[in-house]
Amino acid sequence: MTTRPFASSPTRPSAIGLIVALLLIAATQICSGAYYGKLIGKLSELHHGVSGEVYAVDARTLFIKDFTYDGEGPAAFFYAGSSKSPNNNGFRVRDEHGTTNVLKRYRKKGVTLTLPDGKTLNNIKWFSVWCDEFSVNFGDVKIPRGFDYPKPQKLKALNGIHGVSSEPIVIVDAQTFLIPSFSYDGEAPDAKFWVGAGSSPTSQGIRVPDENGKEQPLRRYDRKTIVLTLPADLTIHQLGHFGIWCEAFAVDFGHIQIPQNLNVPPSLKMLGVSPQSKLNCEVLEDSLAFEVRWALAGDSIVVQLVGKLEAGQYMAFGLSANKEKSMMIGGDVVVAWVDKETLQGCAVDYYLEGKSQCSGHRGSCPDKRIRENVTESVQPLNAAIVNGYSIVTYQRPLRASDELDLPILTKGSQAIIWAIGPLNERQEVSFHDIAYLKNDRFIEFGRPPAWNCPMPDQEQASSYGDANETANNNQQLAVTTRRPQRVPATPAPAPTNDAWEIPAIQCYEPEDGIFYAQMGPTGGKHGYPAITGHVGWGISWYINGLLIPEINVVRGKKYTFVVEGGLDPETPARYHPFYITADPVGGYQHKTPEEKAKVKIFAGVRRQRGTVRPTGTGRLCNWVPDQNQPHADEFASFGAYQRTLVLECDHGEPGIVEWVPDESTPDTVYYQCFTHRYLGWKINVHDSCDAGEASASSEKHEVYVAPKGPGKDQDLDYGGSVAVASKITNHDH
Numbered sequence: 001m002t003t004r005p006f007a008s009s010p011t012r013p014s015a016i017g018l019i020v021a022l023l024l025i026a027a028t029q030i031c032s033g034a035y036y037g038k039l040i041g042k043l044s045e046l047h048h049g050v051s052g053e054v055y056a057v058d059a060r061t062l063f064i065k066d067f068t069y070d071g072e073g074p075a076a077f078f079y080a081g082s083s084k085s086p087n088n089n090g091f092r093v094r095d096e097h098g099t100t101n102v103l104k105r106y107r108k109k110g111v112t113l114t115l116p117d118g119k120t121l122n123n124i125k126w127f128s129v130w131c132d133e134f135s136v137n138f139g140d141v142k143i144p145r146g147f148d149y150p151k152p153q154k155l156k157a158l159n160g161i162h163g164v165s166s167e168p169i170v171i172v173d174a175q176t177f178l179i180p181s182f183s184y185d186g187e188a189p190d191a192k193f194w195v196g197a198g199s200s201p202t203s204q205g206i207r208v209p210d211e212n213g214k215e216q217p218l219r220r221y222d223r224k225t226i227v228l229t230l231p232a233d234l235t236i237h238q239l240g241h242f243g244i245w246c247e248a249f250a251v252d253f254g255h256i257q258i259p260q261n262l263n264v265p266p267s268l269k270m271l272g273v274s275p276q277s278k279l280n281c282e283v284l285e286d287s288l289a290f291e292v293r294w295a296l297a298g299d300s301i302v303v304q305l306v307g308k309l310e311a312g313q314y315m316a317f318g319l320s321a322n323k324e325k326s327m328m329i330g331g332d333v334v335v336a337w338v339d340k341e342t343l344q345g346c347a348v349d350y351y352l353e354g355k356s357q358c359s360g361h362r363g364s365c366p367d368k369r370i371r372e373n374v375t376e377s378v379q380p381l382n383a384a385i386v387n388g389y390s391i392v393t394y395q396r397p398l399r400a401s402d403e404l405d406l407p408i409l410t411k412g413s414q415a416i417i418w419a420i421g422p423l424n425e426r427q428e429v430s431f432h433d434i435a436y437l438k439n440d441r442f443i444e445f446g447r448p449p450a451w452n453c454p455m456p457d458q459e460q461a462s463s464y465g466d467a468n469e470t471a472n473n474n475q476q477l478a479v480t481t482r483r484p485q486r487v488p489a490t491p492a493p494a495p496t497n498d499a500w501e502i503p504a505i506q507c508y509e510p511e512d513g514i515f516y517a518q519m520g521p522t523g524g525k526h527g528y529p530a531i532t533g534h535v536g537w538g539i540s541w542y543i544n545g546l547l548i549p550e551i552n553v554v555r556g557k558k559y560t561f562v563v564e565g566g567l568d569p570e571t572p573a574r575y576h577p578f579y580i581t582a583d584p585v586g587g588y589q590h591k592t593p594e595e596k597a598k599v600k601i602f603a604g605v606r607r608q609r610g611t612v613r614p615t616g617t618g619r620l621c622n623w624v625p626d627q628n629q630p631h632a633d634e635f636a637s638f639g640a641y642q643r644t645l646v647l648e649c650d651h652g653e654p655g656i657v658e659w660v661p662d663e664s665t666p667d668t669v670y671y672q673c674f675t676h677r678y679l680g681w682k683i684n685v686h687d688s689c690d691a692g693e694a695s696a697s698s699e700k701h702e703v704y705v706a707p708k709g710p711g712k713d714q715d716l717d718y719g720g721s722v723a724v725a726s727k728i729t730n731h732d733h
Contacts (some may be wrong), residue, residue, distance in 0.1 A: 035174055035237065035266045036063045036065055036266050037057040037058070037061075037063060038055060038056045038149060038150050038263060039053060040055060040127075040143060041054060041142065043129070043139040044139050044140055044141070045139055046138055046140075047073070047138040047139070048069055048070045048071075048073050048129075050069050050129045050138045051066070051067075051068045052065060052066050052067035053065040053066065054141045055266075056121055056150060057112070057150060057266060058149060058150055058265045059120040059121055059122070059149055059151065060115040060119065060120050060121070061115070062093075062112070062114075062115070062127065063110065063111070063112050063266075064111040064113070066108040066109070067109050067110070067111045068107055068108055069105065069106045069129060070105060071104045073103070073136075073138060074133045075102055075131055075132045076102060076129055076130065077100060077102065077103060077129075077130055077131075077132060078092065078095060078113060079092060079093065079130035080124045080126065080127045080128070081125065082123055082124055082125050083125065083126075084125065085126065086130055086140050088132070088135055090126075090128070093113050093114075093116070094113065094114065095113065096111045096112055097397070098375075098396075099375050099377075099401070100376065103129065114379065114380060117344075117346065121143055121149045122147075125142065126140050126141065126142050126143060127140060127141050128140035128141075149263075150173075150263050150264050150265045150266075151265070152172050152173070152178075152264060152265075153171045153264055154168045154169070155169045155170070155171060155256055155257075155258065156168060156169070156256045157169065157256070158182070158243070158244070158254045158256060160244065160252070160253045160255070161253050162184060162185045162253050163183055163185035164183065164244050165182075165183045165254075166179050166181055166182045167181045168180070169242070171258070171262055171264050172227070173264050173265040173266060174235040175229055175235055175236070176229055177208075177229075177242060178226075178227050178386075179225065179226050179227075179228065181223040181225060182221050182224050183222055183223055184218055184220065184253070185220060186218065186221070187538065188217075188246050188251070188537050189217060189248060189535040189536075189537055190247045190248035190249065191217055191218040191247075191253060192207045192217065192218065192244070193207070193209070193210060193243075193244065194206070194208065194242070194243055194244065194245035194247075194255075195234070195242050195243075196239065196240065198240045198241065199240050199241055200255060200257075200572070201241060201245045201252045202590055203247070203250050203591070204590075204592070208228050208231065208242075209228070209229070209231060210226070210228070211226040211228060218244070227386075236258055236262055237260075237261070237262070241255050241256065243255025246537050248537070248677065248678070249536075249677045249678055250587040250589075250675065250677050251572065251573060252572040252573060279293060279294070279449055279451065280293065280295065280447070280450055280452075281293045281450075282443060282453065284317070284418045285307075285420070285435050287435075288307055288435060289389060290305075290306070290307040290308070290435070291307070292317050292418075292443075293306070295449075296410065296445070296446065299397060299398055299399070300395050300396060300397050300398060301395065301396060301397075301398055301408055301445065302393065302394075302395050303393070304391065304392070304393040305317055305334075305336050305392050306390070307389065307420060308389055308390075309337065309338075309389075309390045312422055312423050313337065313420060313421065313422055313423065314337040314420070314421060314422075315390065315392075315419075315420050316333045316336070316350065316417075316418060316419045316420070316421075317333060317334060317336075317418045318331055318332050318334055318350070318406075318418075319332045319415070319416060319417070320414070320415035320416060320417050321406065322415060323414040323415055324415060325415055326415045326416065326437055326439065326440045326441050327415070328417055328419075328436075329352060330352060330353075331351075331352040331406075331417045332349075332351060332400075332404065332406040333417060333418075333419075334348065334378055334394060334396070335366075335428075335429055336348070336390075336392035336394070337392070338383050338385050338390040340385060343385060344383070345380065345382075345383020345384070345390075345392050346380065346383075346427075347378055347380040347383075347394035349366065349367045349377055349378040349404075350364060350366055350367065351364075351366075352364045353370060357428065358426075364428075365428070367402075367404045367405075370404060374404055375401040375405075377396050377397055377401035377402070377405055379394060379395045379396065380393075380394050381393040381394055381395055398410065408445050409446065410445060411446055413442040413443060413444040414442060414443065414444075415440060415442055416443050417441075418436065418437050419435065419436035419437070493533060493534055493535075494525075494529035494530065494532075494533060494534050495525075495529075496530050496531075497530065498525065498530055499526060499530030500531070500637060500638040502546055502549050502550075502638055503549065504550040504552060505543065505549050505551045505552060506552050507553055507554045507686055510544070513560060515543050515551070515559065515561045516544050516545070516561075516562045516564070517541055517561050517565060517578050517616075517657075517671070518541075518565070518623060519539050519541065519564075519565055519566075519576060519620065519623070520540065520541075520542040520547065520623030520645065521538070521539060521540075521623065521632065522536035522540050522547075522632075523540075523547050523632045523638065523641060524631060524632030525632075525633050527540075527547055527638070527641075528540045528547065531547075531548060531681070532548070532681065534678065536678060537676075539622075539679065540680070541565075541576075541578075541671060541673070541680045541681070542623050543671070545623070545642065546638075548680060549681070551683045552684045553683060554685075554688060555662055555663060555665065555685060555686070555687055556661075556662065559658070559659050559660070561578060561604075561656070561657040561658075561659070561671075562618070562656060563577075563578040563616045563617065563654060563655035563656065563657055564621035564649065565577060565578055565618065565621075565673065566618075566619075566620040567619060567620065567650075567652060572675060572676075576620075576673040576675065576679065577604065577614030577616045577674035578614075578616035578617075578655070578671065578672075578674070579601055579603060579605055579657070579671075579672060579674050580601070580602045580604055580659055580669055580671055580672075581600060581670055581672055582599070582600040582601075582602075582669055583670065583672065584670050585672075585677050585678060586673050586678060586679060586680060587674070587676050587677035588601065588674050589674055589675045590677070600666075602659060602665060602669060603657050604616035604657045604659075605674070616655050616674070617655045618653060618654035618656075619649060619654060621649040621650070621654075622647070622648050623642075623645040623647055624646050624647075625641075625644055625645055626645070626646065661685045667684065667685050668683070668684060668685070669682075669685060670682060670683060
């Protein structure tokens with residue numbers, strides 16, 4: 001059984017995310033074919049047609065690709081040992097069914113095997129198909145000394161804008177991310193978990209469903225530990241980064257890079273664990289968060305037990321001997337636990353001969369204590385401790401494997417039993433004095449899938465619809481191998497009533513034709529959304545201190561934009577190159593080649609050898625609201641709100657974009673951000689400008705401010721037209 005040292009935090013684990021991650025992960029592919037783990041080597045082809053490639057899945061799991069054996073040997077078994085070469089001093093390894101029966105015929109079959117408790121690839125030197133009766137090695141592979149078997153890999157932590165943060169992210173296997181203590185303020189309109197090739201996110205990346213299996217915009221998270229599964233056939237071997245991406249606005253909220261060739265385990269489904277359809281879940285004991293989750297898998301069932309256990313405690317779940325009544329005596333249960341120090345997990349088949357702890361062949365005993373040579377019908381698959389919750393996943397046949405087992409019915413309900421209690425010094429069950437079933441309880445294992453357990457953040461269920469419906473719709477385990485289709489995202493529409501009146505910049509002002517382009521807040525419901533008709537993602541352009549004003553210009557006149565939108569492309573959230581385009585959306589960098597071919601750009605870029613590079617870059621200046629003042633929504637006018645803003649500027653020089661609109665310039669163009677969508681607004685282009693149309697209101701708004709300190713451009717009059725006098729602070733970031 002694989003155990004993984006997951007980080008903990010004081011939150012309950014995501015019901016759906018964990019079951020999807022630990023019960024099933026979609027088939028993994030790399031460019032050269034399926035991924036099975038790390039190749040140990042080929043079986044030597046000595047006798048009876050034995051052949052196959054042996055892979056290490058993790059510390060205790062082997063996968064044999066294309067295993068072949070003619071089945072003619074008198075007493076062949078899977079064997080392993082720590083001697084120099086195969087011999088009788090080794091030990092048997094249970095087959096893919098969890099039994100140690102004589103091997104039958106195999107023809108190019110994929111076989112998953114688990115080493116016995118206490119055995120790992122660190123303490124065996126060989127694996128073999130061994131004939132007990134004649135002490136003959138039919139074929140073997142040597143385990144190199146110090147073999148580096150696949151294991152979960154810890155990467156960097158998230159750290160970005162909108163409160164995005166986490167503890168170091170763990171790549172659990174080729175398709176599973178564990179994100180401990182994840183936080184995000186939930187205020188952006190279209191944030192998604194995001195992956196893609198290359199070192200940083202782009203619009204050509206791929207959405208990753210959240211822990212509930214949904215691709216909807218992320219809600220608020222506060223130090224929550226979540227598990228995410230890559231969609232379809234995607235694996236970490238095809239990726240260069242993981243992060244939080246605001247899709248509609250093409251904004252990177254924070255990401256980490258994924259190193260190439262990570263030595264992590266493959267997915268469970270690739271190894272033959274393929275639960276069908278959807279998942280079921282039932283709460284057994286709410287106060288201990290004890291849940292049973294299951295999915296049918298052909299002629300077997302995959303079960304996951306989750307419980308809030310203390311050190312040295314077990315959780316037991318199974319079948320009553322009487323299918324009409326919950327009775328402990330005669331029950332067939334699995335006893336499971338995870339050692340909180342070693343993180344080793346166990347799932348053991350028990351027969352309840354009596355209520356007392358096992359003594360000799362009597363009491364509540366492991367099957368092997370009651371009868372010798374019984375079938376090991378329980379196959380452990382996975383174990384972990386997440387957020388203090390013990391999680392053990394195992395598989396067993398639906399049919400009874402021997403006289404100590406009971407069948408799981410797929411038609412009709414049957415009585416079940418469960419208990420939680422302490423382990424004794426032999427690591428066997430002691431009396432269940434913590435909790436146990438005190439009345440009759442029934443489960444219909446073959447029912448249409450239903451998730452009757454708490455949903456993550458169920459208090460927000462109204463945002464997602466009915467909790468049960470959400471669970472049912474988003475626990476689909478049958479994953480296609482088709483790559484997900486990317487549907488372009490657009491921001492949600494916003495009401496345009498109650499918009500602040502932002503004075504337009506007229507074609508005769510300022511006289512020198514110099515505009516100052518800086519960044520600032522969107523201004524709540526009265527600002528950017530109400531003006532443009534769609535939501536913003538938190539920031540927008542300020543021109544001469546005004547929030548996205550319409551700019552009026554005249555053809556034939558030279559205009560100069562002093563740009564202070566950021567210099568460093570390595571920090572995308574603080575990098576906003578200014579450009580002028582016919583495109584009302586912006587974000588040219590993230591458009592597809594087909595989209596780019598349709599876009600006209602008039603200023604702010606340089607074209608070279610088929611590439612378009614932004615030139616409108618300069619130090620970053622931000623209009624920042626006073627945190628001691630009310631929220632923007634509380635202000636009746638932009639002027640009142642603007643008086644609470646402070647202009648904070650990085651040290652450095654501004655950028656310059658010069659533009660002369662001409663007869664070929666459309667009547668309406670837009671000032672935008674090259675790297676992000678929906679930050680700017682309209683420029684109206686006129687054939688002539690009548691300066692006599694100057695209004696008193698225009699003169700009223702004409703106020704000049706010059707920032708002090710490093711970064712002032714000596715060749716330009718830095719006076720910009722702003723609505724009101726404002727405070728300016730220089731920052732060195």
